[in-house]
Amino acid sequence: MERVLADDMPALHSLVNGMKRELDAVTAVLSTRWSSGQVEGQVTRTKLIKRMGYGRANIDLLRRRILSSP
Template sequence: MSMDVAVMRQLAMRFRGLLRGGSLEQLDEWIWDASSCCVYAMRRFAKTLRQAIDAVVGQWSNGQTEGQINRLKSLEGSMYGRTSIELLRARMLLLQDSNLHRE
């Protein structure tokens, strides 16, 4: 196995470990190691990763939206065959008033 392949494999395995639960410090260290290695593809990947670091480490969730969509689809499914806009609106207002979203 050539030295380049061994370095690339080692970096790839470390990166895989980071994806499964690494820290920001480990990610910074990985980017530093990858950007100074002998494999062009790894240096380029590290450079791209560094440029998009805010998107990579940012925690953005659309869980609230997905939950509302799921609730609406469940409601729509339970009304299959009896659907009208007025009935759907009445059922949605009833759910909203039942105070399901407590903190």
């Protein structure tokens, strides 16, 4: 991180500064064996179902479609 900050690359400076602000989270992601892949997959599936009914359905139909989908 110090080498990146010493170079003249503002875009990378922003990345490093963000990583420093969230250093505990970055460390946890890299050091634990847990993955959020399953959760992200469900979020993606839910967004797809929501987009398919956009403007045509209300929350009740969305709830039924999410709960009945495989």
